[in-house]
Amino acid sequence: MRIHRSFRGALKEKKIRSIRGMLTDSTQIKLFDDSFPRGEDGKYHYSKLSDEKNAEKIKVILKKVRKARSGPRTLRLIILILIISVPVVFSLFFLDSLAAGSLEKALETLSGTDVTVVNFDIRPLEGSVILDKLAFASETDPMVDSLVFTGLDADFSWSAVFFRRFVIDELSGAAALNASRETAAVYPENFEAGSRSGGFNLSGFQTTSADLAELIPDETLNLLKNLRGSAEQKNKDWTARVNRESDDITTLGEKISVYLSKPLPEKTDIQGWTSMIEEGKNLGGDVSAKSTVVEQFENELKTESLDARKALEKGRSAINNDLNMIQNNFSFNDEMLNRWVETAVISIAGPKAASAYQKIRKIVLRLKAKTQDDDSSDSGVVRKGRMKRGRVVYFPAVLPPRFSIRLLSFEGDNISVNGTNIGIDQDLAGAASRLSINIKSLVSTELTIDGRETAENLISGDLSSRAAPWSGGPDAPGGLITVQSMFNVGSINPEGYADFISQGQVVLSDWNSVLFFGPSTPPLPFYYNFSTDDGKTDLKIQIEPKSLIPWKKVIGDYLLSSGDEQLKKVIPAEAEEELLALEKLIKDWDDNKSMLENLSLQLDSQKSKIDAAMDDLTEGLPVDIPLPGASGVLGGVGSLLGN
Amino acid sequence: MIAFSMAVGITLAFIPGVTLLWFIFFIPMMLVRLNQAAFLGMMAVGKLLMPFADPFSEGLGFFILSRPVLYEPMGRFLSLPGTSWLRLNDSLVAGGFFLGIAGWPLWFLFSLILVRLYRRYLAVKVKTLFGKLGEKVPLLKKLSLAVSAGRRIGGAA
Incomplete structure (x- = not known):
């Protein structure tokens, strides 16, 4: 029967007094004094009592004394250190691979295609994140990456971290389009291969001779x-x-x-x-x-x-006269042609514009949700379980933005992306977010997002595409589309609808061969004005009368060259019957x-x-x-x- | 000591978890001499009941944070590095923190009453129960010892 090892050695006067102070029973104190006589060195040494019963009692007392001691508990401290240090050590060794996996999965969910992340290296002490390669696989060719970033280097701000903010001072790297892959892409499960071809696919656009039949008066x-x-x-x-x-x-x-x-x-x-x-x-x-x-x-x-x-x-003469007038470009009612072209253009631009608006609206709503996330005043809704957060009260604290990339720069042969202050909290950053994307030979855009109260528009920008292919369907016109436009989102009402305005010029050119369309068909330039207000959309197309003159010529030539069969299609059924x-x-x-x-x-x-x-x-x-x-x-x- | 530990557990139950404030209180409490069973047990029980108390503590926190007198001082305080992690501008955190700290004497008295009631009516029965169970299952014997672990040498609570 042995006492705890901490009492086996020589005990100082101070410790003996401390132990005695913990004992309230005089019998226990006497027993303790008998067990720890003072030695010649002035210290107290344990001396086992001859009586086994008393020896057992002193052992129990010492055990309780040990348990009731003050000061740090070594074992508890070790457990606590382990609890804290294990996640830290784990993160140091496995954070990179975990973060790479999470990033890859998140980007695949967002983009819907295979995403490759190579050598994701987070260096907390240096305040930097390095990524060797980030590639988005082509949706049509598994051996091609449609967008590749290499040598990504992000320096994040530790000072912002102290404020529970994440600010990247500079994010730079190289970018490339349509780079070949060494191995075939492994697409996500819900990916439909080849579902999207290049350009704009606009189904439902059909033009037939029936449109011209009403030309017979x-x-x-x-x-x-x-x-x-x-x-x-x-x-x-x-x-x-x-x-x-x-x-x-x-x-x-x-x-x-x-x-x-x-x-x-x-x-x-x-x-x-x-x-x-x-x-x-x-x-x-x-x-x-x-x-x-x-x-x-x-x-x-x-x-x-x-x-x-x-x-x-x-009768024939009357019909032929009408047709001749059409053929000679004189019988086309300008209003009629305008309406016909407008219908065609709306069927081209309408769905795309609506789709683009919906996408922009979603982005705006997400931004708004992000911006107002912490500032919402009605988050105190009682849900199942404990509330996650309450209402955040505004105080005049000098804080960095919650998320921001102060300087963004990607350069490549075919693409360049530059931006400043990319993120949310433009008011805290003291400047608007500006993003410039230039995909050579396809599109360039300048986008400004300004969530400050004094800002005129929440989102504004312009877009210019360079002759992108578009198609109305297998038997419908198509060709190239060139767009020069500007857009802005003024504000978002409580229902989530934004005041969205977009206007600009669209040129349809290089027509494919359907009906009278063909390589010789002149370009069709038109101006559009698209706006939404309280969820109501309005699209106006304006065509320059001058731009229709060559079209009349083309339609007339088509009618002339298309022969009787085609001409007969233009004659209404009633006239034919007569x-x-x-x-x-x-x-x-x-x-x-x-x-x-x-x-x-x-x-x-x-x-x-x-x-x-x-x-x-x-x-x-x-x-x-x-x-x-x-x-x-x-x-x-x-x-x-x-x- | 049991009542003290229980009161600390209630305080930490009020403060929303996974906040720096909670860790600032929790870690020292793990290092000092406390009845850990009472502390952790009361904190766990308190956490279970908190969904009912949260709306009240959130409202209280918003009321406090909305006082004009706090506007400037809190602005200066939250401008200090690291203070954002405390999330004291969140009404739920601030309300829970205030209820936990300011109400500590109340929680202590409440815990004291609970301990006395326990000892008067339940202690013997529970000890007997754990004793019987401990004879059959050695692991439960540890629990029996844990229940009476906070008793001071000499029998004082």
């Missing part, structure tokens, strides 16, 4: 309708009359047949001969009269057919002509029969029979008989 259609109506009526009347005459001629033929079948009268029957000749003479006269009528019909047919042809020609009806009428007139020819043949046949019958009568006629006055066919008979 209503007057032309009305004219065609009148011509068709008039011609059809005439044809109807004429046909009715011809049918009636045809019936009469048929009846006449029947009468002639009956006449010819009659037996000749006796030679002595002068009355019979006379009436027979008279009847034949009348029938001959009827045939002659009908022949005259048929001749009249033939004349009318010629006239009406000619009129129908003239009507068709007139013209077809007129063509049919002309065919009907031709059919009527053959009907008249039949009638004429019929009459000729009847006339021949009558003539033959009269010849027979003449031969068998008694000499003394007086003949009725005859004319026409029978006139010869009368003359033969001496009348």
Whole structure:
């Protein structure tokens, strides 16, 4: 049975007094004094008591004394140091790899593509962060990095850290676009390969000939309708009359047949001969009269057919005149063309502008949330669990910005990014954030974000692109788009909507071959003015009238060169119908002509029969029979008989 | 000592965790002579109850921080390096800190009453229970010893 080692050695007077002071029971004090007699050296040494029971008691007392001692507890101190130092040591050894992994994951989530982080080195004592390479893989080619930063060097400010702020004094490095990779990119799980091709894809933009159909004016259609109506009526009347005459001629033929079948009268029957000749003479006269009528019909047919042809020609002429006017660039109503182009442009610019606005709005809202994060006055909402933070009360403290990059500089062959005071808290930084991005041969932009109360705009800037490809879809126009624009966000209302205004010039050029678009299509410059106010968007397109002149020419040339088929597409269906009806009428007139020819043949046949019958009568006629006055066919008979 | 430890635990429960202020109080308390079981136990219990007290302490903190008399002094104080980490301009932190420090005598008295009530009505039963459990499970015997660890030699609390 041994006492604790801290009591085994010689104890000084001070410690003995301290221990005795902790004992309140006189029995315990006596026992303690007996156990620690004073030695010759003036110090107290433990002397084991002979009585085992008392020895056990003093051991228990000393154990309690030890537990109740004052001063630092070594074991507890070691545990505390371990608790504090283990995370620190762990961070020193593993911070770089952990930070690299976190950065890679965060950037992959943000960009949606494979991100490579190489040699991420955080040097807390030097106040710097070094990154050898940061690459964003191309979304279309896994062997290409669309954006690469190399030699990234960030110096952060320790003085800002003392104020619970993170300020990078300078962030610099080199940048490059479309650099080749050594290994294929491993895209995130939700990545859709090749989902986005280069340029702007604007679906839903279609242009058809129907847009031009309304170019045929209503007057032309009305004219065609009148011509068709008039011609059809005439044809109807004429046909009715011809049918009636045809019936009469048929009846006449029947009468002639009956006449010819009659037996000749006796030679002595002068009355019979006379009436027979008279009847034949009348029938001959009827045939002659009908022949005259048929001749009249033939004349009318010629006239009406000619009129129908003239009507068709007139209708065609009216249509052609309209088309010619289009082709000769004179019939284009400027307003109509403006509206048509405007519709096309809105369908091009509208979705993109709306999408761009939504993106900008999200950025603005995030910035606003960041800016007002600590300053919000309503964060004291009771949620499940403990509140994370309360309301931050403003005091006139001189603080650095919560996050800022004082100087930003990336330079490369194809890209340069420069900025000053990039971050939030422009009021604390005392200056606006300015960012300049210049991607050579594609786009350059200057962006200013100023969250200070005195600032005129929260965000303002300009953007100029250099002939980026765009497409309206597989069968829709496309080409290159060049943009020169400025934009600004004035303020954000409590609902989160910003007063956003953007205006500038857009030039669409290098058209692909759809409809009348093609390489020879002139560029289409237009001005736009896009604004939002309380969530309501407004887009106005303004086209210079002069810029439409070459377009009229191109459309006219297209119509001229596209041939009848294309021209017919431009003619409205109604006009086409009217013209077809007129063509049919002309065919009907031709059919009527053959009907008249039949009638004429019929009459000729009847006339021949009558003539033959009269010849027979003449031969068998008694000499003394007086003949009725005859004319026409029978006139010869009368003359033969001496009348 | 148990009541003192409990009062310190309540104070630290009021101050939101993961703040420099909390660590400034917590680390020394781990180094000085305290009834750690009472300290940590009361702090844990207090943390569980804090969601109900937070709205009040936050309101109190905002009321205090909004006093015009504090405007200039707090501005100068928060301009000192390192003070931002204390987050004293946060109404929840300031309210919790004020309630914890200013209310310490109250928490001490409250803890004292709790200890006396415990000793009068529960101590024997709990000791017996842990004693029985300790006989079966040696690990629980340690808890039994921890419960009575704060008693001064000679029996005084």
